[in-house]
Amino acid sequence: MNRMQKIFSLTISFKLSCLGMGYYDDMRHDDLNYEYLYGSTYPLMKNAGSSVAKVIEKNFASGQKVCVVCGTGNNAGDAIVAAELLRTKFEVTVLLVNGLKSELAKKALQEYGGNVVDASHIDECLAADIIIDGIFGVGISGEPKEPYKSTIEKINASGKKIVSVDVPSGLGTNCAVRPDITVTFTSLKYGMNKENSGEIIVADIGIPDDVRKYAGPGDLIYYPRPDPDSHKGMNGTLGIVAGWEYHGSSVIAALAAENLGLDLVRIYVTNKNYEIVSSYDPGIIVRLFDYKRQASYEEVWRNSALLIGPGLGTSHEAEIALKRLVNGSAVPIVIDADGITLLSKHLSIIKGKKIVVTPHKNEFRKLTGTEPNEENAVEFAKEKGIIIVLKGKVDIITDGKEVHYAKGGNARMTMGGTGDLLAGLISSFISKGIDPMRSCLMGTYLNKRIGELAYDKKGLFYKITDMIDEIPSVMASYVR
Ligand SMILES: NC(=O)C1=CN([C@@H]2O[C@H](COP(=O)(O)OP(=O)(O)OC[C@H]3O[C@@H](n4cnc5c(N)ncnc54)[C@H](OP(=O)(O)O)[C@@H]3O)[C@@H](O)[C@H]2O)[C@@H](O)CC1
Numbered sequence: 001m002n003r004m005q006k007i008f009s010l011t012i013s014f015k016l017s018c019l020g021m022g023y024y025d026d027m028r029h030d031d032l033n034y035e036y037l038y039g040s041t042y043p044l045m046k047n048a049g050s051s052v053a054k055v056i057e058k059n060f061a062s063g064q065k066v067c068v069v070c071g072t073g074n075n076a077g078d079a080i081v082a083a084e085l086l087r088t089k090f091e092v093t094v095l096l097v098n099g100l101k102s103e104l105a106k107k108a109l110q111e112y113g114g115n116v117v118d119a120s121h122i123d124e125c126l127a128a129d130i131i132i133d134g135i136f137g138v139g140i141s142g143e144p145k146e147p148y149k150s151t152i153e154k155i156n157a158s159g160k161k162i163v164s165v166d167v168p169s170g171l172g173t174n175c176a177v178r179p180d181i182t183v184t185f186t187s188l189k190y191g192m193n194k195e196n197s198g199e200i201i202v203a204d205i206g207i208p209d210d211v212r213k214y215a216g217p218g219d220l221i222y223y224p225r226p227d228p229d230s231h232k233g234m235n236g237t238l239g240i241v242a243g244w245e246y247h248g249s250s251v252i253a254a255l256a257a258e259n260l261g262l263d264l265v266r267i268y269v270t271n272k273n274y275e276i277v278s279s280y281d282p283g284i285i286v287r288l289f290d291y292k293r294q295a296s297y298e299e300v301w302r303n304s305a306l307l308i309g310p311g312l313g314t315s316h317e318a319e320i321a322l323k324r325l326v327n328g329s330a331v332p333i334v335i336d337a338d339g340i341t342l343l344s345k346h347l348s349i350i351k352g353k354k355i356v357v358t359p360h361k362n363e364f365r366k367l368t369g370t371e372p373n374e375e376n377a378v379e380f381a382k383e384k385g386i387i388i389v390l391k392g393k394v395d396i397i398t399d400g401k402e403v404h405y406a407k408g409g410n411a412r413m414t415m416g417g418t419g420d421l422l423a424g425l426i427s428s429f430i431s432k433g434i435d436p437m438r439s440c441l442m443g444t445y446l447n448k449r450i451g452e453l454a455y456d457k458k459g460l461f462y463k464i465t466d467m468i469d470e471i472p473s474v475m476a477s478y479v480r
């Protein structure tokens with residue numbers, strides 16, 4: 001290994017272990033959203049395998065022996081699809097180093113009609129002319145374990161032509177396949193270059209644009225796992241200025257935040273509802289807010305994100321507080337419900353601020369003076385430099401440049417409180433340092449999904465807390 005390779009390898013392995021494969025997140029995102037929108041990703045595996053087969057047919061004379069070395073995941077599935085397509089022209093053997101785990105790879109194997117051997121035939125198989133490397137793709141985690149480590153070493157020592165599927169197996173670790181060609185899917189993966197990947201061919205496997213346009217489960221994987229060395233306050237602190245008029249709204253937003261794993265959730269209320277809001281949940285901090293005291297504002301600004309508006313009312317006090325809070329805040333703010341009504345009278349205060357506004361149709365009319373549709377939302381967001389989440393059967397999310405959508409949910413989601421819940425979700429994600437646009441995609445998808453899960457259990461007779469109860473299980477299934 002030369003010096004550069006060593007630095008690259010060390011950097012990647014360090015990052016792999018610390019960040020949990022963050023570079024490949026975009027691919028996992030696409031995979032999950034594809035599944036959500038279209039069902040099985042098997043068609044993508046077929047396209048991936050087919051592109052590998054085409055590269056081999058183009059680069060190598062037919063009639064040669066091909067050994068298709070398989071790990072246990074979908075990378076192996078791609079390689080097996082290629083094997084089936086190649087076996088009419090080449091002498092193909094599939095080598096299962098240690099069985100298969102992926103259901104899609106098993107399906108590909110069922111459709112494959114050629115020769116299959118296990119690890120006891122490894123040397124015989126690797127004596128072929130061409131080796132297809134389908135051991136690991138983007139699903140690798142940490143250094144390759146046995147029996148793959150020694151398999152990779154044997155592949156590299158074979159002196160045969162090697163074609164890697166998607167990425168050279170083990171790329172970025174201390175034990176990686178060194179291929180002549182890598183057929184990588186959709187886009188170049190982090191760290192790939194000619195030296196470690198040979199000739200790189202980027203193949204389009206037909207992932208539609210909608211996987212990035214629509215909010216989906218793939219967006220939830222961007223939730224940051226807390227650093228084990230972090231201390232209280234580093235993993236999201238949300239200040240909720242709400243519930244001055246209707247106390248329940250502030251509690252709903254706070255419960256959403258509490259269920260999303262924030263470090264501190266604080267509700268700021270006036271005297272009127274202080275006691276009742278305080279009585280709800282011991283995990284929520286409730287602070288008295290006095291709109292005349294600078295100290296109250298300074299306390300709110302110390303949070304990592306703010307939510308202003310649910311159940312706030314439109315009193316004189318609320319109006320002053322909104323203006324001063326927005327004016328002096330350096331952190332992102334989500335403005336919802338009564339906050340939108342108040343904001344519509346003082347639009348100039350949002351200039352230069354990091355603002356997300358989450359109106360339903362009527363609030364949008366009030367805020368913009370225009371009809372609630374995509375075009376007007378884009379226009380308004382662009383003009384004001386903010387993000388708009390226009391709520392509806394399909395939510396429209398735009399920063400004036402990009403437009404995204406969130407679909408799903410059900411008819412029960414017109415119930416009071418779902419807006420407070422959504423605002424709580426979005427502001428919570430933002431408080432964790434997630435990009436605001438991504439936070440909106442995560443929040444809109446999650447809100448609709450928990451509505452669906454509550455519906456599955458109770459039909460049309462679920463209540464807002466049933467939705468809140470679904471948050472942890474949805475998050476836990478995507479955040480590893
Ligand atoms: N959306 C797309 O673009 C599409 C992507 N596609 C393809 O899917 C590939 C990703 O597939 P993938 O997620 O199944 O993971 P993959 O790389 O096959 O490996 C996972 C397996 O390896 C194992 N394993 C992990 N680390 C290990 C270690 N250190 N040492 C030993 N074992 C280890 C792990 O076992 P486990 O740790 O779970 O026990 C698991 O079984 C991607 O690169 C592309 O080729 C296409 O099909 C088309 C659509």
Ligand SMILES: [K+]
Pocket residue numbers: 075133134135136137164165166167168169
């Ligand atoms: K590979």
